[in-house]
Each structure stands twice: as structure tokens, then as C-alpha cells.
Amino acid sequence: MSQRTPTAPRITGTPAAEVLRRLELSVTRRLDGLLQGDHRGLTPGHGTEPGDIRAYQPGDDVRRIDWNVTARLREPHVRDTIADRELETWMLVDTSSTMAFGTARCEKRDLALAAVAATGFLTSRTGNRVGAMTIGSAGASTPIPARSGRVQLQALTRQVLTALHHPAEGRADLALGLRRIAATATRRGLVVVISDFLGPDDWSHALRSLALRHDVLCVEVLDPLEIALPDVGMLTVRDVATGGELDIPTGNAQLRQQYADAAAAQRATIAASIRRAGADHLQLRTDRDWLLDLAAFVSGRRDRIDAQSRAAAHRSGDAGPTGTAPSAGVPR
Numbered sequence: 032m033s034q035r036t037p038t039a040p041r042i043t044g045t046p047a048a049e050v051l052r053r054l055e056l057s058v059t060r061r062l063d064g065l066l067q068g069d070h071r072g073l074t075p076g077h078g079t080e081p082g083d084i085r086a087y088q089p090g091d092d093v094r095r096i097d098w099n100v101t102a103r104l105r106e107p108h109v110r111d112t113i114a115d116r117e118l119e120t121w122m123l124v125d126t127s128s129t130m131a132f133g134t135a136r137c138e139k140r141d142l143a144l145a146a147v148a149a150t151g152f153l154t155s156r157t158g159n160r161v162g163a164m165t166i167g168s169a170g171a172s173t174p175i176p177a178r179s180g181r182v183q184l185q186a187l188t189r190q191v192l193t194a195l196h197h198p199a200e201g202r203a204d205l206a207l208g209l210r211r212i213a214a215t216a217t218r219r220g221l222v223v224v225i226s227d228f229l230g231p232d233d234w235s236h237a238l239r240s241l242a243l244r245h246d247v248l249c250v251e252v253l254d255p256l257e258i259a260l261p262d263v264g265m266l267t268v269r270d271v272a273t274g275g276e277l278d279i280p281t282g283n284a285q286l287r288q289q290y291a292d293a294a295a296a297q298r299a300t301i302a303a304s305i306r307r308a309g310a311d312h313l314q315l316r317t318d319r320d321w322l323l324d325l326a327a328f329v330s331g332r333r334d335r336i337d338a339q340s341r342a343a344a345h346r347s348g349d350a351g352p353t354g355t356a357p358s359a360g361v362p363r
Contacts, residue, residue, distance in 0.1 A: 050192060054148040084108050118159040119177050121216045121245075122147055125226030126167040126194040127203035134256045135318035140195040142252040142315045143225045147191050149325055150223050151184040163187050164215065165194040166208030166226075168201025174215045200274060202230040209237035216245060224310075225250045227257075228301045235304040247310035251301065254317045258294050260287045 084100050087107035097110040124147060130140040147163065155161045161184060162177030172194065175187050205226055216222060222245045224238070241247055260266070266279045281287060305312045313328045315321045 050144070054145060054188070083111050085111060118154055119216070119218050119220035120150065120154040120159065120161045120223065121177060121212055121220065122150060122161070122163040122191075122223045122225065123208050123212045124163060124165045124191050124194070125203050125205065125208075125230075126165045126191075126198055127230070128168065128198040128200050129202060129227055129229050130195065130252070131198050133254050133317045135254060135316070137317050139227055139252045139254060139317060140198075142317060142321055143250075144188070144192055144195055145321055146223070146225050146250045146252070146315060146325075148184075148188050149322075151187065153329070154221065155179060155181075155184055161187060162216075163191055164208065164212055165191060166203045166205060166211075167194065168199045168203060170204070171208050171211040174211075177216075205230050205234040206237045209234055209241050213237070213241045213244070219244055221246045221248065223248045223250060225252065227252050232300070232304070235308060238305070238308040238310060242309040247308070249305045249310050249312050251305075251312065251314045252317075253298075253314065258298070259291045262287065 084097060085108065087096060087101075087109050091109050095109045095111075097108050100108045100110075124143055126140070126143075130138070130143055132139055133141070151161050158179050160177040160179045163175045165172040175190055203226070205224075205228065209224070212222060212224075222241060224247065226249075228234070228249075228251055238247065238249070260279070260281050262284075263281050266281045267276060268279060269276045279286070302312060311328075311332065313325065315324055
């Protein structure tokens, strides 16, 4: 028996309360089980709260050796510490009419709402604050102030759902949204940009400026029809941003190849702009299990941060004189 691929609950035709309930259940039951442990802080480094015990590795600070455990196990062990920094997360959500599109199990706006709910769940459990702003063809919305608590997250998600459910025709000015969120998020933190990035491509400079101060994650949502055309004969497509229609002979193999090449080049340009800005890039598709894609991304990001932290510890250890502990003045 084939297993149905889980997907985001559809916004259209479903009461708001039911959409939010399904999202909370999906995230709580599946995502929290896949990703054990809370957010350890924006900047990798040592905190003040005692953490786990692990075996000593060359380059570790000898001042963190736990001598009681070392005596019991007869091997050097160090005690890690937990970074206890408070995190403020802001989300910029594209609510333009291009998000109201989907040919697979859900629409792109369903994925956008799921990304909002999952981001809020992952970053707000330990008292961290979460805020949001939407950007559509009419411009940026009034910011939803960053606050902590479950009630705040539910209210924020509901407001984003309402904006996604009533999109106005036209494309969003993503560059404007990035500048507005940069002016609003005055405290250094995490900014999550959720969009299909199909509007004007002048947002790269604003994204670079934002990433200079904040840790930025770009969540790109897309549909398989935006990557390749199926062979379904004459296909009438409508541009939701302008209202224009076009008949496309999808039976033409050369046309389908040209479309696939142009789509691949467009996605490569988007990915390169995000990478040059120094932001992380997560791609969610309407034909895939978004929870597994998100879990794989977060798990890989944690592993990368751990590797960077270990490398920094080794470099700091090598900086001290041979046979001595690193100087207390070495940044960590």
C-alpha cells in the first residue's frame, strides 16, 4: 500500500480555526519528534548554563574539564555549556497573488503558512519573541509586534492566514518589504523571508544589507509546474499578477525543454543571490513533504554550526602556547 505524502492544510475552503489546528498538530507530532532540543541561540558559542558531558578532544579548553567525571571514568571529560541568549525572530511573508497557485497537493500559500507556523514553533518555545510583516502588491502591512507566548503565535499565524487568503492582483515589491523589516527589527536576531521570489529581481541588495545585521533564512516555495511543463496538449495559462492569458502547446518537446531551461536558470539566479547575501536557503515544494524538508534543513544547519564551533575552539586552542591553556582573552 502506498503511503500518502503529508502536506500543508489547504487555506481555501477550510475554516481558519481548522487550518491552525491541523498545522499545530502536524508540527507538534512530527516536527518536534524529528528535532529534539530547543534553539541554542543565534550565535554559536559558550553560554553560562551547564550542559552535557563529553569526552575531551584535542583543542578543548582545559578549564572546562569536569574533574569529578574525569576521576570516575578515568578519562578526561569536559562539560559543555548552553548558550542562553534570547532570540527575536521576524518573518516577512509574501502574500501576493502569485502565491495563490498550486498544481500538486497544496498551493504555495499553504506552504507559506506552514513555514510561518513551524518557524514560530521552533523559535518561541523558550520565551523568545516572534513578530511578522506581510508584503503584497499594495505594499507592506503594519508590523505584528514581536512578543512571546502561544497566544501571540496563534494571533500572528491567524493574521498571516487572513492576508494570504485575500491576495490582491499584482506582484509584491520584495525589496520594499526587506527594507521595512530591516527598519522594524532593530534588535539583532533571526529574519525569515517566505516567498516564491518571482517578483522584480532588485531585492538582492536589500537582502545583503539585512544579512549584515541579522541571521537570515530565505524560504522559497514553488510548484512543480514552475519547473517543468507536462505534455497535456494545448494549455491555457493565466498570469495572476497581470490577468493576461496565453495558450501554450505543451505537446511541443522543444518548447518544453526551453521552458525547463529558463526555469532552471531562474531558480539558479535566485539561489545565487541568496547565497551571495550570506543567507540560508530552504526550498519547499507543493509536491513534497514539507515537514521532512524542514527537518533535514534544520538538522543540517545545527550540524554545520556545531562543526564551526568545534573548528573555532581548535583554532583558539592552537593560538595558545604549546602545552598551556589558551589565553583567557581569546574570543570564543
